[in-house]
Amino acid sequence: MTYWLMKSEPEEFALETLARRGARGEPWNGVRNYQARNFMRAMRVGDLALFYASNCLPPGVDGVMRVIREAYPDPSAWDPASPYADSRGTPERPVWDQVDVAWVATFDRRVDLGALRADAALADMLILRRGNRLSVTPVAAAAFRRICVLGGVGALKLGDSGREGAR
DNA sequence: GCCAACGTTGGC
DNA sequence: GCCAACGTTGGC
Numbered sequence: 001m002t003y004w005l006m007k008s009e010p011e012e013f014a015l016e017t018l019a020r021r022g023a024r025g026e027p028w029n030g031v032r033n034y035q036a037r038n039f040m041r042a043m044r045v046g047d048l049a050l051f052y053a054s055n056c057l058p059p060g061v062d063g064v065m066r067v068i069r070e071a072y073p074d075p076s077a078w079d080p081a082s083p084y085a086d087s088r089g090t091p092e093r094p095v096w097d098q099v100d101v102a103w104v105a106t107f108d109r110r111v112d113l114g115a116l117r118a119d120a121a122l123a124d125m126l127i128l129r130r131g132n133r134l135s136v137t138p139v140a141a142a143a144f145r146r147i148c149v150l151g152g153v154g155a156l157k158l159g160d161s162g163r164e165g166a167r
Numbered sequence: 168g169c170c171a172a173c174g175t176t177g178g179c
Numbered sequence: 180g181c182c183a184a185c186g187t188t189g190g191c
Contacts, residue, residue, distance in 0.1 A: 131172040
């Protein structure tokens with residue numbers, strides 16, 4: 001299993017909204033960066049991802065999601081009404097992908113950027129690199145677990161939260 | 168709102 | 180293929 005971090009502006013889409021979707025989950029659409037897209041293509045059903053709230057005060061990790069459907073074309077790319085419309089992608093030749101994610105856990109409180117930076121065990125996180133702007137990044141297993149602990153969600157609770165993804 | 172850092176575009 | 184200009188991201 002691989003662990004991930006995915007950014008969202010909570011005014012656009014908050015973890016709370018994902019929680020209300022329940023098992024149906026939600027497509028993670030609008031990714032328009034090749035590197036981020038390629039990370040999404042590497043995601044497998046059952047992978048866990050941190051939900052990172054960006055462009056808000058304070059930015060930070062709100063909880064955990066699970067990948068419930070692997071990468072498939074993102075139709076918002078060829079929807080002229082979508083803010084993510086991008087002429088590079090067409091239904092015949094899709095360029096951009098989305099995955100479906102479902103809510104797993106919401107932290108007791110947001111693990112904010114300051115807390116992430118203050119923790120030596122997290123120093124290698126891509127998100128903490130200067131100038132980092134990637135909206136989808138892999139996260140080391142140890143860092144993932146550490147952030148869950150900081151958020152008050154232990155491994156047990158994660159394991160209990162739903163069908164554990166086969167691997 | 169500012170601005171540094173980055174990815175993308177497009178002229179050459 | 181270089182690289183300057185531009186648009187976007189996202190913390191502050």
